[in-house]
Amino acid sequence: MMSKLITCEEAVKKVKSGSRIMVGGFGLVGSPLCLIAALAQSEVKDLEIISNNLGEPGKGLGVLVRQKQVKKAIGSYFTSNPEVVKAYQDKEMEVDLLPQGTMSEAIRAGGAGLGGFYTPVGVGTKIAENKEERTLNGKKYVFQEPLKANVAFIKAKKADPLGNLIYNQSARNFNPMMATAADVVIAEVDEMVEVGEISPEEIVTPHLYVDFIVVKGGK
């Protein structure tokens, strides 16, 4: 039986300086903290990170911010980490802010092979200042490009060796979309189970999306 299991150290070698990576999580909930910790141990820098937030000061992705490994962040809510605000003010980091629903749909579109979409969210606001506006059936929309990445780090509850995944309650958040939208997808999981143990009806992310698996705390 094939297995996609690798170590965290092997996983972070898929990320190069200048890579664009997606990282799952809503704050620290559903965030692949072992993979992030391994990335913080590595020498990579100039990362472009697509994630709803950039952790908290010194926690999660906040460690990469503190170590100046992040060149650009794309997400919806960065004010929860004051060190991101400071890095932005000091022009050490670029920020691209998207409404949370636009961001999650852009990732979904990226994984689904779409060229983008028109959304009514943000019309007439600062967020849409440089975006194409179009009126369809009398309603105004702005165009949003899809988001894709070189590598996605996601967090799930259980995987089988094929890479089928299920998630844990509200820790699901952005992870299932990110699993679809990167060239290399690495899932950090709490537990590995045998193929067949997760019912086909329960599987949230089918294995074709998942390239590698690391087990939290595993070697």
Next chain:
Amino acid sequence: MNVKQYIAARAAKELKHGDIVNLGIGIPTLVADYIPSDVQVFLHSENGILGVGPSPDPEDIDENLVNAGKLPVTVLEGSSFFDSASSFAMIRGGHVSVSILGVLQIDAMGRIANWAVPGKNVLGVGGAMDLLEGSKKIIVTTLHTSNKGEAKIVKELTYPITSERKVDLIITDLAVFEVKADGLYLLELSPEVSLEEIQQKTDAPFRIAQSFYHGKEVTAPWL
């Protein structure tokens, strides 16, 4: 009951049996404590929950179960979990009946600012724009004036606008306004609040609704 709880309790009266309800951070979160027992609503949280229950006891906190304010929650029977794209599709697609949101400013037409402060870097928007754009009905809850005593209901927004979409109802500690096509209508005054006081503390012009009601029969416990 403190002033924020009073506002939350008033907002809770707007909810109808069967509503799908999204509660924002701050006063809106308190609304859950005041929903009448004969009204069953389903709380939606944009991080991927339908059927949010009360806060857990400390020993029952589950780190994987939080609401959109990142606070620990529980879920009720019949609840479901879904990913963020599905959650916002529900919101944009008009499947959420009511969103109750906090607000920084409201203009004379009922448009609001609730995501950014002028002069500061704009680094967080979260789901504010999505909820305002997509929810079928929007109720905003707020103290009538800011900490500095400035009016929050203003002629024109000085804070960045969240959406061109107007809200439907404004509930403050002093009054309730309905938003109609031609502007704001005063629906209610809280007990012991005079019309003069509201006129003084509201920069935007407003009309008096035909159904205007002055809650005289109860005292305002926070005053």
